[in-house]
Amino acid sequence: MPDAEGRVTVALVDDEAPARSLLREYLAAHSDVVVVADCANGFEGVKALTELKPDLVFLDVQMPKLDGFEVLELIGPGPVVIFCTAYDEYALRAFEVHAVDYLLKPFGRERLAEALTRARARLGEARTGSTAVSPSPSRPGELAAAARPPGHWIERVVIKDGSRVQVIPVERIDYLEAQDDYVAIQSEGRTWLKTQPLAELARGLDPDRFVRIHRSYVLNLERLARLEPYAKDSRMAILENGKELPVSRAGYARLKELM
Amino acid sequence: MHPLTQSRLRLALYLLAWAVLGALIAVLLAITRGTPIVNALALMEPLALLYGLVCLSALWVCRSLPLDRTPPGKLLGGWIGAALQASAVWVGVGTPWAVLLGRAGVISARREELMGGAAAFFVLGIPLYLGSLVLHYLLLAFEASREAERRVLESQVTAREAELRALRAQLNPHFLFNSLNSINALVGVDPERARRMCESLGDFLRRTLALGARDSVSLSEELALVDRYFAIERVRFGDRLEVERDVEPAAERCLVPPLLLQPLVENAIKHGVADRIEGGTVRVAAQIADGALRLSVENAVDEDSAKRPGEGVGLQNVRRRLDALSARQTRLDTRRENGRFRVMLTLPVRLAAETGAAGPAARST
Numbered sequence: 001m002p003d004a005e006g007r008v009t010v011a012l013v014d015d016e017a018p019a020r021s022l023l024r025e026y027l028a029a030h031s032d033v034v035v036v037a038d039c040a041n042g043f044e045g046v047k048a049l050t051e052l053k054p055d056l057v058f059l060d061v062q063m064p065k066l067d068g069f070e071v072l073e074l075i076g077p078g079p080v081v082i083f084c085t086a087y088d089e090y091a092l093r094a095f096e097v098h099a100v101d102y103l104l105k106p107f108g109r110e111r112l113a114e115a116l117t118r119a120r121a122r123l124g125e126a127r128t129g130s131t132a133v134s135p136s137p138s139r140p141g142e143l144a145a146a147a148r149p150p151g152h153w154i155e156r157v158v159i160k161d162g163s164r165v166q167v168i169p170v171e172r173i174d175y176l177e178a179q180d181d182y183v184a185i186q187s188e189g190r191t192w193l194k195t196q197p198l199a200e201l202a203r204g205l206d207p208d209r210f211v212r213i214h215r216s217y218v219l220n221l222e223r224l225a226r227l228e229p230y231a232k233d234s235r236m237a238i239l240e241n242g243k244e245l246p247v248s249r250a251g252y253a254r255l256k257e258l259m
Numbered sequence: 260m261h262p263l264t265q266s267r268l269r270l271a272l273y274l275l276a277w278a279v280l281g282a283l284i285a286v287l288l289a290i291t292r293g294t295p296i297v298n299a300l301a302l303m304e305p306l307a308l309l310y311g312l313v314c315l316s317a318l319w320v321c322r323s324l325p326l327d328r329t330p331p332g333k334l335l336g337g338w339i340g341a342a343l344q345a346s347a348v349w350v351g352v353g354t355p356w357a358v359l360l361g362r363a364g365v366i367s368a369r370r371e372e373l374m375g376g377a378a379a380f381f382v383l384g385i386p387l388y389l390g391s392l393v394l395h396y397l398l399l400a401f402e403a404s405r406e407a408e409r410r411v412l413e414s415q416v417t418a419r420e421a422e423l424r425a426l427r428a429q430l431n432p433h434f435l436f437n438s439l440n441s442i443n444a445l446v447g448v449d450p451e452r453a454r455r456m457c458e459s460l461g462d463f464l465r466r467t468l469a470l471g472a473r474d475s476v477s478l479s480e481e482l483a484l485v486d487r488y489f490a491i492e493r494v495r496f497g498d499r500l501e502v503e504r505d506v507e508p509a510a511e512r513c514l515v516p517p518l519l520l521q522p523l524v525e526n527a528i529k530h531g532v533a534d535r536i537e538g539g540t541v542r543v544a545a546q547i548a549d550g551a552l553r554l555s556v557e558n559a560v561d562e563d564s565a566k567r568p569g570e571g572v573g574l575q576n577v578r579r580r581l582d583a584l585s586a587r588q589t590r591l592d593t594r595r596e597n598g599r600f601r602v603m604l605t606l607p608v609r610l611a612a613e614t615g616a617a618g619p620a621a622r623s624t
Binding site: 015016017018019021022025040041043062064065086087104105106107108 | 433436437439440441442443444445447448494495496497533534535536561
């Protein structure tokens with residue numbers, strides 16, 4: 001939130017140095033703007049946004065390992081966002097995560113000034129308390145999932161582990177387990193916790209590979225070794241690593257459909 | 260599917276020919292035996308049409324005994340065997356028909372006449388079937404030549420399509436947008452470099468259009484284009500992009516299809532540099548080995564990145580173009596090991612001088 005003198009703190013997150021230097025040059029003309037972080041990738045971006053809590057972030061979409069949307073998913077509600085990208089196909093998703101503007105590269109000074117004006121207005125509303133700074137969803141993962149184009153399944157799951165960011169490619173996931181408000185992600189003998197309901201995370205996963213075998217479990221089909229009868233109407237899924245998971249009746253029906 | 264039954268018109272013409280043949284035999288019968296012509300026609304027309312249908316089976320005989328790949332003895336034996344069988348079927352079905360007509364008083368019911376007729380038809384059936392075999396061989400040859408013609412046309416269309424696609428991929432708008440944004444940034448901080456970048460970009464585009472208009476270019480021209488591309492991307496990625504080159508001088512003189520290397524280099528930069536935080540080295544190599552030109556483009560891959568099944572659009576395009584050029588003489592292999600991804604192309608060695616076009620057309624830059 002802008003301080004008493006109305007200064008706006010800004011973070012730049014873009015993997016291309018020329019793109020960041022252009023933003024710096026343009027922003028230098030605006031005396032109320034202070035650039036507090038200059039980040040060359042998504043990981044640096046998450047760290048800076050979490051620690052420095054700037055008012056505004058200029059965010060590239062296509063970056064190695066952690067894209068702009070994943071950065072937002074990890075930091076949760078926070079800064080006002082202006083996307084900067086050469087690709088116009090993310091505009092709809094940007095709108096759905098309430099970005100204040102979407103700058104298409106290459107852009108000029110006037111276009112940036114316009115975006116800044118919008119950002120200041122959004123920040124001003126926040127200060128007077130009329131709205132939250134960024135009316136982001138209570139759970140950013142929800143929006144990230146909703147804004148994904150149909151037929152496109154997520155390829156990796158991102159998790160914030162304290163100040164560290166963990167990226168897990170979906171093919172390395174063994175299974176997911178619901179735990180209260182968390183999902184426990186089991187991958188290569190380790191457990192990662194992500195604050196997101198199981199159903200929501202499962203919605204983004206390719207349904208031909210990940211099956212909800214039980215109210216609390218989603219299984220990566222490639223890890224399934226065999227099924228064994230357990231009690232009346234229920235079965236056990238035995239994984240390749242020997243782990244046993246319960247399979248409900250509905251879960252068994254879904255499994256049968258795929259096998 | 261039988262080519263004669265594919266269209267009603269063809270089948271009608273074919274059966275009409277048999278009906279005419281049947282009528283001729285009926286006339287012959289009327290003259291020699293004194294059978295009334297209407298009665299002779301009543302006997303002959305169904306028999307002729309029936310044999311016409313039996314003779315359609317010649318297609319399968321022709322297919323199983325191709326003229327160019329069957330020893331003469333087997334050919335002759337096969338033909339005669341098939342003709343005997345077909346004629347036997349004809350007489351086998353035709354005799355009861357004649358007996359039936361004889362009982363009805365349409366034709367003579369005398370036993371000797373019926374037997375003699377059956378023998379005569381059996382003898383007649385053999386040359387008729389052989390004639391049908393000839394007709395079917397001709398039909399097959401005709402279809403084969405049309406098929407070959409179609410395939411040539413198809414491969415020409417595929418090749419053109421692949422070239423068009425290559426050209427379109429070359430002028431990838433995001434590459435242009437990002438390059439313009441880099442120039443936009445440089446104008447403020449380093450105008451001299453911005454100018455050089457404009458020059459590189461213009462040069463790259465001009466070369467792309469010039470090379471794309473030709474059927475083949477020397478590898479050195481293709482490499483010069485790739486160098487411009489690297490120079491432009493170097494501005495965007497800075498130290499994250501490293502380039503290594505290992506090209507035999509002899510290989511540089513080889514002719515290659517235009518714009519073949521650049522999509523591979525673009526892929527290598529995308530996966531080996533843009534998708535990696537620390538960037539990486541893109542290595543381009545070319546040499547002549549075992550009488551073939553071997554090109555390779557190599558980049559680092561992220562161990563964490565998903566091993567996507569299949570190939571991306573860029574690789575598919577290159578593969579299609581090589582196939583259209585010559586599926587037998589060219590190869591595209593990919594290998595992923597030790598954290599590196601490598602695409603290897605194998606092409607026939609063609610030197611610029613061999614085509615007689617070593618003049619300005621082939622050498623100009």
